[in-house]
Amino acid sequence: MNRGLFRCYRSLSTRALPIQETPQSKLFQSNKRIQELGRLGRVDEARKLFDDMIQRDSVAWNTMISGYSQNGRLEEARALFDSFAGKNVRTWTSMLTGYAKYGRIEEARWVFESMPERNIVSWNAMVSGYVQNGDLCNARRLFDQMGERNIVSWNSIVTGYCHCCRMREARELFDQMPERNSVSWMVVISGYVQINDFREAWDVFVRMHRSEVRPDQSIFVVAFLSITGLNDFELIGSLRTLAIKMGLESDVVVGTGILNAYTRSGCLEVAMNFFESMPERNEFTWTSMIAAFSQCGRFGDAIALSRRVPEKSVSTQTATMTAYAQNGRIGQAKQIFDEIPNPNVVAWNAMLAGYAQNGMLEEANDLFLRMPSTNSASWAAMIAGLVQNGQSKEAVELLAELHRSGVVPSHSSFTSALSACANIGAIEMGRQIHTLSIKIGCQFNSYVGNGLISMYAKCKSIEEVSQMFCRMRHRDIVSWNSLITGLSENHMLDDARNTFEKMPKRDVVSWTAIISAYVQAGNGEVALQLFLDMLAHGTNPNELTVTSLLSTCGSLGATKLGEQIHALIYKFGFNSYVCVGNSLVTMYFKCGCEDGFSVFEEMGEQDIVTWNAILAGCAQNGFGDKAIKIFEKMKANGVVPDQISFLGILSACSHSGLVDEGLGYFNSMSQDYDILPLVHHYTCMVDLLGWAGRLSEAESLIENMPIEADLVIWEALLAACRFHCNIKLGQKVAERLVQMGTQKSGPYVLLSNLYASHGMRDKVREIQKSMVDRGVSREQGLSWIQIKSKLHYFLTGDKTHNQIKKIYSVLMEFYGHFQATGYVPDTDFVLHDVEEKQKQNELLYHSEKLAVIFGILNTPNGSPIQILKNLRICCDCHNFVKYLSKVTGRKIVIRDGNRFHHFLDGSCSCRDYW
DNA sequence: TTAGGGTTAG
Numbered sequence: 001m002n003r004g005l006f007r008c009y010r011s012l013s014t015r016a017l018p019i020q021e022t023p024q025s026k027l028f029q030s031n032k033r034i035q036e037l038g039r040l041g042r043v044d045e046a047r048k049l050f051d052d053m054i055q056r057d058s059v060a061w062n063t064m065i066s067g068y069s070q071n072g073r074l075e076e077a078r079a080l081f082d083s084f085a086g087k088n089v090r091t092w093t094s095m096l097t098g099y100a101k102y103g104r105i106e107e108a109r110w111v112f113e114s115m116p117e118r119n120i121v122s123w124n125a126m127v128s129g130y131v132q133n134g135d136l137c138n139a140r141r142l143f144d145q146m147g148e149r150n151i152v153s154w155n156s157i158v159t160g161y162c163h164c165c166r167m168r169e170a171r172e173l174f175d176q177m178p179e180r181n182s183v184s185w186m187v188v189i190s191g192y193v194q195i196n197d198f199r200e201a202w203d204v205f206v207r208m209h210r211s212e213v214r215p216d217q218s219i220f221v222v223a224f225l226s227i228t229g230l231n232d233f234e235l236i237g238s239l240r241t242l243a244i245k246m247g248l249e250s251d252v253v254v255g256t257g258i259l260n261a262y263t264r265s266g267c268l269e270v271a272m273n274f275f276e277s278m279p280e281r282n283e284f285t286w287t288s289m290i291a292a293f294s295q296c297g298r299f300g301d302a303i304a305l306s307r308r309v310p311e312k313s314v315s316t317q318t319a320t321m322t323a324y325a326q327n328g329r330i331g332q333a334k335q336i337f338d339e340i341p342n343p344n345v346v347a348w349n350a351m352l353a354g355y356a357q358n359g360m361l362e363e364a365n366d367l368f369l370r371m372p373s374t375n376s377a378s379w380a381a382m383i384a385g386l387v388q389n390g391q392s393k394e395a396v397e398l399l400a401e402l403h404r405s406g407v408v409p410s411h412s413s414f415t416s417a418l419s420a421c422a423n424i425g426a427i428e429m430g431r432q433i434h435t436l437s438i439k440i441g442c443q444f445n446s447y448v449g450n451g452l453i454s455m456y457a458k459c460k461s462i463e464e465v466s467q468m469f470c471r472m473r474h475r476d477i478v479s480w481n482s483l484i485t486g487l488s489e490n491h492m493l494d495d496a497r498n499t500f501e502k503m504p505k506r507d508v509v510s511w512t513a514i515i516s517a518y519v520q521a522g523n524g525e526v527a528l529q530l531f532l533d534m535l536a537h538g539t540n541p542n543e544l545t546v547t548s549l550l551s552t553c554g555s556l557g558a559t560k561l562g563e564q565i566h567a568l569i570y571k572f573g574f575n576s577y578v579c580v581g582n583s584l585v586t587m588y589f590k591c592g593c594e595d596g597f598s599v600f601e602e603m604g605e606q607d608i609v610t611w612n613a614i615l616a617g618c619a620q621n622g623f624g625d626k627a628i629k630i631f632e633k634m635k636a637n638g639v640v641p642d643q644i645s646f647l648g649i650l651s652a653c654s655h656s657g658l659v660d661e662g663l664g665y666f667n668s669m670s671q672d673y674d675i676l677p678l679v680h681h682y683t684c685m686v687d688l689l690g691w692a693g694r695l696s697e698a699e700s701l702i703e704n705m706p707i708e709a710d711l712v713i714w715e716a717l718l719a720a721c722r723f724h725c726n727i728k729l730g731q732k733v734a735e736r737l738v739q740m741g742t743q744k745s746g747p748y749v750l751l752s753n754l755y756a757s758h759g760m761r762d763k764v765r766e767i768q769k770s771m772v773d774r775g776v777s778r779e780q781g782l783s784w785i786q787i788k789s790k791l792h793y794f795l796t797g798d799k800t801h802n803q804i805k806k807i808y809s810v811l812m813e814f815y816g817h818f819q820a821t822g823y824v825p826d827t828d829f830v831l832h833d834v835e836e837k838q839k840q841n842e843l844l845y846h847s848e849k850l851a852v853i854f855g856i857l858n859t860p861n862g863s864p865i866q867i868l869k870n871l872r873i874c875c876d877c878h879n880f881v882k883y884l885s886k887v888t889g890r891k892i893v894i895r896d897g898n899r900f901h902h903f904l905d906g907s908c909s910c911r912d913y914w
Numbered sequence: 915t916t917a918g919g920g921t922t923a924g
């Protein structure tokens with residue numbers, strides 16, 4: 001009753017009685033206004049008010065100083081601080097907080113040390129200052145020195161451990177706290193979220209709820225963040241119910257948290273329905289929804305939503321801009337960027353990333369240099385852009401520059417730089433980055449940690465891979481996938497399989513990795529079975545799975561497996577993807593199979609890649625005339641050939657000896673299409689002229705070309721010299737190659753033999769020494785054959801295959817007959833200082849001979865045989881296989897490191913030139 | 915609480 005009356009009186013008093021303008025109340029009003037203006041960042045207005053005041057008390061001074069220091073105007077804060085004679089503990093603390101907030105921790109400490117008296121708030125400010133500046137050591141030391149602590153002191157130190165991802169210690173301190181408030185709970189929950197330990201985050205939330213602490217707005221926000229990582233759709237619903245109970249669901253901040261939980265769990269329809277039902281939306285809400293659409297590729301929805309935004313802001317515009325950029329519409333992205341009145345650093349970064357992701361590195365770099373201010377994300381975007389555009393070396397250099405400039409690189413910069421190291425096999429640099437990441441304390445950040453795993457894997461250091469994996473406490477699916485990939489890339493198939501079986505969860509990447517491991521190991525049966533298992537588990541392959549599998553089949557010549565996947569492609573509707581069709585064409589041609597033509601015919605849509613794939617296929621298989629027909633048809637269809645098309649047609653001409661046609665196309669390139677030939681195009685021409693014996697023309701083409709000659713083009717000329725027995729030019733070219741530091745053994749062997757035959761022993765020794773010095777050794781020959789979707793591998797001189805005895809005895813038998821026909825083994829390319837007999841033996845055990853005999857033994861009489869080889873076939877084997885094709889009546893196809901050889905009835909499709 | 919930068923299959 002009384003209370004009711006009192007309330008009535010108060011409301012009457014404020015409404016009815018005039019406000020008394022006492023000097024005291026005027027002072028109070030002014031102080032309040034200064035504080036308000038300071039909070040809004042309108043410091044100059046605050047200062048004007050301060051200056052106009054007739055009377056100022058210490059509150060006025062302190063509020064003004066705090067206004068300056070909270071807004072980073074530290075020099076002005078300091079000037080006022082110095083001129084204020086009545087400094088009290090609050091004055092000193094305001095100054096301290098300002099310095100700490102803006103990274104000037106040394107000056108903050110100086111203030112702390114100089115304070116005439118300190119209270120618990122100043123101690124807390126100093127502890128928190130250290131925490132904000134990442135100096136956990138000093139924070140903890142100070143915390144331990146405190147005579148008296150309150151809940152804020154505890155919250156600050158726990159925050160410090162959370163920021164450094166040291167959750168074990170954070171949790172210990174949290175458990176020791178004499179009392180906790182909602183901030184304490186929030187800090188710990190978001191700490192677990194930060195290290196992606198969503199389960200623990202959720203458990204802490206549940207514990208808090210049981211302890212009868214009432215969850216507030218910010219607790220709900222972190223709780224929704226934590227269940228995002230659990231992929232538990234129902235849990236979102238339960239938490240929503242709780243939010244409704246607490247009357248917080250209609251709160252726009254909590255609502256946006258709920259929206260984010262839906263979008264990040266991939267429930268875009270539910271998210272959109274929720275969005276439409278929200279009673280209030282703010283800038284954050286709109287931005288989240290636009291970004292969600294754009295991130296999952298729903299470009300149209302993102303743009304449609306952006307048009308409905310009632311009041312555009314920098315963040316909504318930035319999200320829209322990113323949607324355009326990710327769709328390759330960089331022009332429209334730029335237009336939006338130009339419309340933003342005051343772009344902030346995030347908007348600048350978005351534009352920068354847009355350029356970089358669209359391969360426009362020059363524009364990106366230009367923007368980077370023009371940015372009014374950059375932050376770590378700008379550098380990260382630039383580094384990532386370089387990596388994505390194949391400039392890994394430059395990316396690593398940029399990271400080094402960032403580090404040298406004294407800025408601490410962000411997690412993303414580390415991650416991208418590690419990927420760069422992986423690309424170029426720079427393990428030492430990778431290790432240095434690892435050391436740096438330990439120093440900064442981010443080695444276990446999930447991106448950095450996973451980046452380290454895959455860097456070590458790609459650099460073939462499997463010990464460091466498993467070390468890193470074991471040390472990471474919070475492994476996600478990417479960590480597991482990286483480990484599997486690492487193991488399989490290092491040919492540890494059993495370990496890869498065991499790891500795969502142990503995975504807590506698998507996604508399409510995990511399946512693709514293990515399947516590729518089996519394909520690579522030559523076990524197509526298991527690979528196909530796993531592919532079917534994946535489908536049975538409800539994991540759908542994507543274009544990437546299919547194209548990468550096909551590409552592996554192509555490089556291995558695994559035709560059977562390729563055909564089986566082809567059949568499945570129709571079943572799953574992948575036939576409408578042009579990239580899948582292109583992969584099929586490439587796969588078939590790489591397997592020496594003409595089905596590539598029919599796939600091409602059946603494709604509903606063809607792009608330039610399709611045409612180029614078929615041209616390259618013709619080139620590899622020696623279908624020169626067909627290539628010309630296709631090239632002409634392509635032009636007739638209005639498809640403009642590019643550099644790659646010309647590479648295809650030129651190489652087709654050279655593989656079929658179509659000299660005049662090749663010369664015509666080479667000239668047409670620059671004359672009709674304004675395409676400047678690259679060194680690869682010139683190499684085709686050297687092959688072509690070389691084939692025709694026009695060696696001096698080939699030589700002068702190299703000498704006069706406007707670009708620098710590389711090793712490959714000289715090697716092509718050397719091969720031509722050797723074929724046409726032009727010793728003089730051959731010697732000159734080989735000497736040049738040795739001088740250029742080639743790693744191929746051919747030129748060394750040739751020179752060594754040449755010098756030896758002239759008795760020039762010193763020269764021989766010199767050549768052999770440089771071979772040793774440069775670590776040049778003959779690459780080991782490896783051939784393989786597929787029988788019943790299983791690959792069988794043979795190394796030169798192999799003794800391990802279970803049929804090897806039988807293979808050798810049959811081989812000797814054929815070889816005996818073969819020599820009886822008058823054949824002399826061609827031992828030219830075997831090092832001169834070994835015995836003639838030994839040389840012959842070396843030739844006898846070449847891997848392709850073993851594989852071809854194995855094929856004859858294990859396939860029905862008369863059926864064709866296909867062999868794949870890593871190096872170019874040697875002359876002796878070429879002759880031997882010609883002979884075999886005649887006496888066995890079989891078609892024998894060999895794909896060597898350079899091209900296909902189709903052997904039939906004693907002759908080869910390459911017309912003995914390769 | 916939002917927008918920008920990052921790791922795994924190729």
